[in-house]
Structure formats: C-alpha cells, structure tokens
Amino acid sequence: MSPNTPSFDASRxxxxxxxxxxxxxxxxxxxxxxxxxxxxDLEDAVAPDAKDAARAALADTVDRLVAAGQRVxxxxxxxxxxxxxxxxxxxxxxxxxxxxxxxxxxxxxxxxVARLAAPAVVPILETPLGVINAPAIAKAGARIAALxxxxxxxxxxxxxxxxxxxxxxxxxxIAMAARAAGKPAFGLPGSLAIIDDIDRFTEIARAxxxxxxxxxxxxxxxxxxxxxxxxxxxxxxxxxxxxxRSVYETAMAKGRGAVALGGRMIDLPVYRxxxxxxxxxxxxxxxxxxxx
Numbered sequence: 001m002s003p004n005t006p007s008f009d010a011s012r013x014x015x016x017x018x019x020x021x022x023x024x025x026x027x028x029x030x031x032x033x034x035x036x037x038x039x040x041d042l043e044d045a046v047a048p049d050a051k052d053a054a055r056a057a058l059a060d061t062v063d064r065l066v067a068a069g070q071r072v073x074x075x076x077x078x079x080x081x082x083x084x085x086x087x088x089x090x091x092x093x094x095x096x097x098x099x100x101x102x103x104x105x106x107x108x109x110x111x112x113v114a115r116l117a118a119p120a121v122v123p124i125l126e127t128p129l130g131v132i133n134a135p136a137i138a139k140a141g142a143r144i145a146a147l148x149x150x151x152x153x154x155x156x157x158x159x160x161x162x163x164x165x166x167x168x169x170x171x172x173x174i175a176m177a178a179r180a181a182g183k184p185a186f187g188l189p190g191s192l193a194i195i196d197d198i199d200r201f202t203e204i205a206r207a208x209x210x211x212x213x214x215x216x217x218x219x220x221x222x223x224x225x226x227x228x229x230x231x232x233x234x235x236x237x238x239x240x241x242x243x244x245r246s247v248y249e250t251a252m253a254k255g256r257g258a259v260a261l262g263g264r265m266i267d268l269p270v271y272r273x274x275x276x277x278x279x280x281x282x283x284x285x286x287x288x289x290x291x292x
Contacts, residue, residue: 006095006096006119008097010097010120010146011279012280013036013037013186013215014227014232015215015218015227016035016186017030017033017223018039018217021040021046030065033224035224039099039217041074042058042075042076042077042086056089058092058093059094062093063094071096075100087112087116090116098122100122100124101124102126103125104130106139110140120143122147123137124148125137125174126153126154127154127157128157131173134147134173134177134178138178138181146184147183147186148174148185148186148187149174149185151192154167162193163190163191164204164207167188167189168207172189172212175211175213185212186216187216188208191204192216202230208230214280233281238277241273243261245271247266248270251266
C-alpha cells in the first residue's frame with residue numbers, strides 16, 4: 001500500500017450507499033446523504049455497453065468524492081469477461097475499498113484480493129454456496145475488511161421471499177463468520193428494496209442489529225438515516241456503557257475482577273462489551289478511540 005492510499009476502518013461503518021457510476025446527479029449529491037461510505041457501482045447499475053465509459057470515469061469520480069470528505073468503495077463485476085478490466089480501473093483510483101459481489105469460494109476470493117490494490121475488500125455473499133463458505137471467505141486475505149449479505153440475490157437463489165423468516169438464519173451465519181474472524185458484517189435479514197415504508201425498513205434494520213450485523217448496504221438515500229441511527233448506540237446504551245467502564249475499572253484498580261452495578265454482575269465480558277459500545281459512539285474520539 002502506498003503512503004497515498006486511503007485507510008478504511010470498517011468497524012465504524014453503519015451505512016454504505018450504492019451510487020450508480022455515470023449517474024452524475026446522484027454522484028454530485030452523494031456527499032450530502034450522510035452515508036458513512038459510498039459504493040460506486042460498476043455492476044448492476046451500469047448497462048453492458050456503458051461499462052467502458054464507467055471505468056474511464058472512475059478515478060476522477062473517486063477523486064471528487066474523496067476531496068468532499070467521503071469514504072469511497074467500488075463494486076466491481078465478478079464475471080470472467082468483465083473483472084480484469086474492472087480491477088485495472090479500480091487499481092488506478094484512490095479507493096478506500098472494493099466490494100466484490102457473488103463471493104462463493106475462499107480460493108477465488110483470495111485470488112481476486114491478490115490482484116487488487118485497495119486496502120480493503122468487502123465480499124458480498126449472495127448465494128447458498130457463499131453463505132456456507134462464509135467462515136473461509138472471511139479469512140481469505142488480510143485485506144478482507146468485512147462480509148456483506150446480499151439478501152435479494154440470496155432470496156432469488158433459494159426461491160424464497162426476501163423476508164425475515166427466510167433470511168434471519170443465513171444473515172446471522174454471515175454475521176457469526178465475520179465476527180469469528182474479528183471483522184464487521186453488513187446486511188439485513190430482509191429486502192433492501194423497501195424505500196417508501198421507512199417504519200418497515202427500520203424494523204428490518206433493528207432485526208439485523210439484533211442478530212449481529214454492524215451496518216448495512218443502502219440502495220436509496222432515504223435508508224441512510226435509518227441505518228445510521230439503528231447501528232449506532234443509543235444515548236441510554238452509551239450512558240450504561242460509561243457507567244460499566246467506570247465501575248469496572250475502579251474495581252480492577254482495587255484488585256477485584258467483578259463488581260455489582262444496578263443489580264447485575266459486571267465482569268470482563270460485560271466490560272469489553274461496554275468498551276465496544278463506546279468505540280461505536282458518535283463521540284468515540286472523546287472516549288479514547290482514535291481509530292477514525
């Protein structure tokens with residue numbers, strides 16, 4: 001990685017907004033949407049006869065968005081006749097990361113990661129094969145920054161509706177695989193196509209957090225605020241975490257490994273969970289987390 005290559009801390013990401021390459025109006029507005037990261041899309045959002053033009057515009061588009069303070073990734077195509085040119089384009093842009101769709105087997109993911117220059121790669125697992133291989137894919141390279149769940153394509157592959165009943169288990173399998181590898185997980189146990197019923201989308205996002213997801217992909221700007229709110233600790237959670245940190249560190253200073261607080265026992269796992277909560281708080285810098 002060169003000194004000019006941007007870094008990417010996936011652990012602080014709550015929302016990743018897809019923006020079609022060549023959609024200049026949407027690209028120009030992307031930094032105003034509030035997403036923690038933008039994913040420029042070379043895959044589904046670009047017609048076959050426009051792929052070359054999208055690749056040619058990638059580096060300049062990335063430069064503009066980075067200059068505006070935006071974290072920028074690109075979703076490439078994972079097709080034999082498209083991926084080589086996409087990798088060349090991606091390697092020529094100052095990206096924070098690359099999103100790899102249709103990740104199914106660890107060996108193929110590792111081979112693609114080895115060809116990429118970006119500091120972070122986020123595989124999207126959107127087939128039964130990908131979900132089954134999630135633990136291996138999470139460890140397919142040091143630059144695998146997180147795993148993502150492609151709920152719409154997974155539903156299609158399984159022949160099921162994209163709802164929580166059918167998607168909670170595979171989504172949690174991906175979350176567990178990512179967390180077992182010490183990495184975040186992005187995704188929802190439901191449809192990403194919900195853009196008008198924000199209450200329903202909020203329910204799905206909360207279900208995602210409840211099964212271990214740390215953030216999610218968004219296909220519309222309306223979804224961003226929901227994801228930012230749901231995947232950030234609430235004020236009550238932050239207050240509780242600060243209290244746990246304070247009482248436990250005081251107990252440790254006195255040589256005690258556990259202490260009671262508000263009728264519950266606070267030990268090392270509870271303390272570590274509190275620290276993880278504070279690390280994801282909006283004022284994490286003030287709480288000693290300078291990972292940025």
